[in-house]
Amino acid sequence: MQKEIITNKQGIFIMSMFIFGSSIIVGAGGQAKQDVWLAILLGLIMSFPMIFVYSKLLTLYPGKDLYDILTEIFGNVVGKIISLFYVWYSFHLGALVMANFSGFVNVTSFPETPQTIVVIFVGLFSIWVVKAGLEVLGRWSAFTFPISVTIIVITNILSMTNANFINLKPILYDGIRPVLTSSFGFFSFPLAEVVVFLMVFNTLKYKDKTFKVFWISVCIGSIIILAIAVRNVLVLGSSLSSSLYFPSYVAVRTINIADFFQRFEIVVAIIFIFGGFVKISVCLYAATLGVAKILNIGDYRYIVTPVGFLMMNLACTIYPSMMEMFDWATKIYPYYAIPFQIILPICILIVAKIKIKVATNKQKAPA
Numbered sequence: 343m344q345k346e347i348i349t350n351k352q353g354i355f356i357m358s359m360f361i362f363g364s365s366i367i368v369g370a371g372g373q374a375k376q377d378v379w380l381a382i383l384l385g386l387i388m389s390f391p392m393i394f395v396y397s398k399l400l401t402l403y404p405g406k407d408l409y410d411i412l413t414e415i416f417g418n419v420v421g422k423i424i425s426l427f428y429v430w431y432s433f434h435l436g437a438l439v440m441a442n443f444s445g446f447v448n449v450t451s452f453p454e455t456p457q458t459i460v461v462i463f464v465g466l467f468s469i470w471v472v473k474a475g476l477e478v479l480g481r482w483s484a485f486t487f488p489i490s491v492t493i494i495v496i497t498n499i500l501s502m503t504n505a506n507f508i509n510l511k512p513i514l515y516d517g518i519r520p521v522l523t524s525s526f527g528f529f530s531f532p533l534a535e536v537v538v539f540l541m542v543f544n545t546l547k548y549k550d551k552t553f554k555v556f557w558i559s560v561c562i563g564s565i566i567i568l569a570i571a572v573r574n575v576l577v578l579g580s581s582l583s584s585s586l587y588f589p590s591y592v593a594v595r596t597i598n599i600a601d602f603f604q605r606f607e608i609v610v611a612i613i614f615i616f617g618g619f620v621k622i623s624v625c626l627y628a629a630t631l632g633v634a635k636i637l638n639i640g641d642y643r644y645i646v647t648p649v650g651f652l653m654m655n656l657a658c659t660i661y662p663s664m665m666e667m668f669d670w671a672t673k674i675y676p677y678y679a680i681p682f683q684i685i686l687p688i689c690i691l692i693v694a695k696i697k698i699k700v701a702t703n704k705q706k707a708p709a
Contacts, residue, residue, distance in 0.1 A: 363617025
């Protein structure tokens with residue numbers, strides 16, 4: 343199979359859209375209410391140590407993805423066992439985003455249409471792109487990223503006609519605890535989810551700049567989410583913004599300038615389609631690649647379709663209702679993700695450093 347290569351700029355576009363893809367519509371840092379801006383900034387700061395861990399792993403083993411790294415560090419058996427955890431995490435995350443996607447379309451646009459139809463549509467599209475390769479996904483992201491950012495800037499500016507800056511006060515009215523809770527939630531969703539790119543960024547053209555790609559992408563995604571979250575609070579108020587499933591959609595819906603510029607919520611849906619599709623495709627690629635490595639299949643493209651259909655099936659059945667899905671995502675997911683996002687990467691890096699140091703000492707030792 344021919345080696346896939348994506349440019350570092352394409353890598354930034356993919357990761358940035360991965361980060362803000364579903365977060366801009368679902369919202370972030372809701373528990374912090376009017377202090378959402380502080381929660382997002384703290385979550386961004388919290389993410390940098392883990393970003394260093396992720397990029398360091400890829401730098402230590404240039405050209406290798408996480409599955410190859412695990413096999414080299416822990417051996418064939420243990421490495422594949424740990425790989426199973428990341429296959430599941432990528433697979434589950436992709437299904438969760440699919441469920442968010444279908445729920446959004448169902449609630450806001452087509453309440454009579456079964457969510458299964460929406461899942462099938464986005465799932466088939468993702469399968470096609472993953473089979474086409476990462477280079478196609480990189481070009482798609484490079485094309486849609488400027489469009490998404492332009493739309494976000496325009497809608498934010500137009501929303502300022504309904505903004506009330508008193509909604510950002512008082513600062514820390516409920517104390518620091520909700521801010522810390524929300525910042526950890528923002529760290530786990532979506533920032534630390536970039537751990538999935540340990541299975542993707544071995545394809546970067548300039549591998550010595552992996553950390554730069556990570557931190558630029560995380561900063562871009564966080565700034566976009568911050569601007570949208572503050573906009574939502576200014577327009578809707580902290581209580582309403584934190585209680586809605588899709589606050590961005592409702593906030594943009596309030597735009598009405600001279601009874602001419604209105605109904606801008608459709609552009610929010612377009613951004614969600616662009617970003618959500620990229621996120622689902624990255625998760626599907628990571629899960630499929632892991633299955634291929636575990637089963638010793640030479641080309642992951644052979645199994646993209648069955649893995650994609652399994653992901654679609656999970657998205658349709660895992661959460662009985664929108665309420666249960668959001669309750670799980672906000673209350674349980676941040677703690678469920680800790681092993682995948684924090685514990686395992688740190689342990690893998692420690693073991694990798696020890697093995698590299700031992701090997702170096704053996705080479706230096708006199709014969």
